[in-house]
Amino acid sequence: MHTIRLIYASDAREDLRYRDFMSIMDKAADINRDRAITGILCFGGGQFLQALEGERLAVNGLYHHIANDPRHSNCQLLSVEEISTRDFAEWSMKIIDWNDAVTAARQTVLLKHSGSRVFDPAHMSGQQAGAFLRDLADMERLLSE
């Protein structure tokens, strides 16, 4: 069995509101749990940045399914790598609403990894996106302690 982490960025459909999106993701989290897929999804400035971790075939299948979802477009693969440990193992899908709290701490993490305070994942490298999501997850863990 090969475990991979896949990261992509996309543009949200313009009329998609955070509340509507959350109802999609309630179901998605159940699907992910059944398939042992874990990850994190950050939604902000009309863009998504999502990391999916799990068994290679399961992650590939899910990614192709998600990429065809009309609620977003311009899906752009940023990275796919084999991993020996998961970064987001405790979450079947952790959702972060970037616009909900653009705190100084969040902006610092973004600046550290992308060189900008504006959330624009379509212009991040795969490495930058992975490191950004890891730091963001660490912040969320601290906040929920």
Ligand SMILES: Cc1cc2nc3c(=O)[nH]c(=O)nc-3n(C[C@H](O)[C@H](O)[C@H](O)COP(=O)(O)O)c2cc1C
């Ligand atoms: C940005 C985005 C991320 C998504 N992430 C997931 C996900 O992690 N897991 C999942 O099952 N569905 C996810 N979905 C929803 C799927 O595209 C799809 O609606 C869902 O798997 C249910 O499948 P169905 O619509 O064929 O019933 C996502 C959709 C969008 C727009």
